[in-house]
Amino acid sequence: MPDHASAWDLILSGDAALFAIVRLSLAVSLSAVALAALIGMPLGALLALTRFPGRPILVVLLNAAMGLPPVVVGLAVYLLLSRSGPLGAMGLLFTPSAMVIAQTILIAPILAALTRQTVEDLWIEYRDELGAMNVGPFSRVTTLLWDARFSLLTALLAGFGRAAAEVGAVMIVGGNIDGFTRTMTTAIALETSKGNLPLAMGLGLILVVIVIAINAAVWGTRLWSERHVG
Amino acid sequence: MRAPSSDLPLVLENVSLRAGATAILDGLNLTITQGAPTLLIGPNGAGKTSLLRLCMGLTAPSSGRITWGGRLDRAPTRRAIVFQRPVMLRRSASANVAYALAQAGVPRKDRASRIADLLQRVGLAELAHRAARRLSGGEQQRLALARALAREPEILLLDEPTANLDPAATRGVEEIIQMAALSGIKVVMASHDLGQVRRLAGDVIFLLRGRQHERAPARDFLDHPSSAEAASFLRGDLVI
Ligand SMILES: Nc1ncnc2c1ncn2[C@@H]1O[C@H](COP(=O)(O)OP(=O)(O)O)[C@@H](O)[C@H]1O
Ligand SMILES: [Mg+2]
Numbered sequence: 001m002p003d004h005a006s007a008w009d010l011i012l013s014g015d016a017a018l019f020a021i022v023r024l025s026l027a028v029s030l031s032a033v034a035l036a037a038l039i040g041m042p043l044g045a046l047l048a049l050t051r052f053p054g055r056p057i058l059v060v061l062l063n064a065a066m067g068l069p070p071v072v073v074g075l076a077v078y079l080l081l082s083r084s085g086p087l088g089a090m091g092l093l094f095t096p097s098a099m100v101i102a103q104t105i106l107i108a109p110i111l112a113a114l115t116r117q118t119v120e121d122l123w124i125e126y127r128d129e130l131g132a133m134n135v136g137p138f139s140r141v142t143t144l145l146w147d148a149r150f151s152l153l154t155a156l157l158a159g160f161g162r163a164a165a166e167v168g169a170v171m172i173v174g175g176n177i178d179g180f181t182r183t184m185t186t187a188i189a190l191e192t193s194k195g196n197l198p199l200a201m202g203l204g205l206i207l208v209v210i211v212i213a214i215n216a217a218v219w220g221t222r223l224w225s226e227r228h229v230g
Numbered sequence: 231m232r233a234p235s236s237d238l239p240l241v242l243e244n245v246s247l248r249a250g251a252t253a254i255l256d257g258l259n260l261t262i263t264q265g266a267p268t269l270l271i272g273p274n275g276a277g278k279t280s281l282l283r284l285c286m287g288l289t290a291p292s293s294g295r296i297t298w299g300g301r302l303d304r305a306p307t308r309r310a311i312v313f314q315r316p317v318m319l320r321r322s323a324s325a326n327v328a329y330a331l332a333q334a335g336v337p338r339k340d341r342a343s344r345i346a347d348l349l350q351r352v353g354l355a356e357l358a359h360r361a362a363r364r365l366s367g368g369e370q371q372r373l374a375l376a377r378a379l380a381r382e383p384e385i386l387l388l389d390e391p392t393a394n395l396d397p398a399a400t401r402g403v404e405e406i407i408q409m410a411a412l413s414g415i416k417v418v419m420a421s422h423d424l425g426q427v428r429r430l431a432g433d434v435i436f437l438l439r440g441r442q443h444e445r446a447p448a449r450d451f452l453d454h455p456s457s458a459e460a461a462s463f464l465r466g467d468l469v470i
Contacts, residue, residue, distance in 0.1 A: 126319075129313070131288050132286060132306060133333040134305055143319075149320075
């Protein structure tokens with residue numbers, strides 16, 4: 001990316017570096033949302049449907065984990081993946097994979113906590129009907145997740161928003177390497193520190209527009225399918 | 231799949247249900263067998279809903295014993311219930327029935343024709359693809375009946391299925407219930423509508439404050455109640 005260009009010039013000229021950054025940002029954050037959903041949603045549903053000693057403490061901790069500071073998560077993943085760390089041999093540090101791992105850890109608690117609340121509320125409503133149909137534990141989880149799907153979309157969006165917006169974790173474990181691990185947010189941080197404020201602002205605007213577009217698309221889908229499926 | 235064993239007779243032996251210190255149901259002895267519908271009547275708070283939940287096996291009695299076809303196992307294999315305010319799954323009407331069929335162990339390949347049959351039976355064939363939660367109260371009640379019938383129950387428990395319906399919707403629901411009863415399903419139904427009792431009941435169980443005050447063939451009960459409380463309930467006096 002040429003240093004003196006504004007973000008607008010870059011968009012109009014179809015700047016390859018800019019599109020690579022946008023593509024990587026989306027790929028990392030969307031992969032993290034997908035992984036976090038696979039891990040967090042079933043766990044959240046399980047927590048909603050089980051009762052055991054210490055459960056309230058777990059719920060509180062999980063809710064608190066929604067506010068995990070990205071730099072702390074980044075640091076923890078850094079220590080895990082660094083050459084001398086337990087997973088150092090995998091050579092993942094400063095790769096997009098490391099960034100996906102860090103963001104997954106960051107947003108899995110958000111998806112788990114929001115799923116727990118949503119599923120628990122729905123369970124109160126469905127308990128008798130499912131009991132009367134003799135629905136087993138596994139089907140209960142899948143039924144509740146499916147029937148809560150519209151509310152869970154909002155949880156997914158919250159997770160995506162958090163992943164797309166954070167800079168601390170991807171910066172630490174990705175390293176902001178030009179053309180390899182540079183994302184929208186790390187590029188904005190870099191350009192700001194270089195004093196290239198118009199470019200930083202422009203990149204920021206692009207990021208906001210992308211996030212809004214994705215939210216609008218998801219919301220449109222939700223409205224459409226609610227009307228047709230209920 | 232379906233258990234070969236029967237859920238009938240349904241027998242309650244000295245069954246009580248308590249919430250803390252208060253007795254919701256007290257010392258009930260009941261046997262429910264094949265036959266015309268049994269109507270559970272009594273004022274609000276008499277314990278009708280609680281008794282139906284016990285009969286379904288959704289709650290366990292505080293004391294006493296309930297058996298289904300001689301078994302203590304509470305898993306509801308050959309019975310179904312329609313709650314007073316049935317909860318529609320967030321799916322289409324036909325998907326609600328499909329779900330009930332799947333849970334009852336009906337193989338996937340047989341479901342489409344069964345869904346069509348069941349929706350036809352409750353008069354909802356036209357609304358198969360409508361979101362269930364957007365159906366009217368009467369339509370939801372009929373869909374709940376279709377879901378219950380999907381289980382091919384021997385015992386069908388109904389909790390005031392027409393309480394919130396207008397006369398036309400009530401008649402629709404009563405016709406479905408009558409057809410179910412004629413097809414050999416044992417209907418046990420809570421109601422506080424005496425006209426409905428006259429139309430549907432084979433026999434009547436009169437509950438008051440958690441106790442069974444009377445059990446009699448419907449005609450006898452309606453025309454010659456044996457207890458003073460039942461007589462004043464039938465006159466429409468306030469019985470508490
Ligand atoms: N879970 C419960 N805890 C405490 N009291 C209950 C509970 N369920 C029902 N009751 C009480 O038991 C009585 C019978 O209720 P219910 O079975 O709903 O009566 P009905 O259906 O005849 O109106 C009511 O006084 C009700 O408040
Ligand atoms: Mg009731």
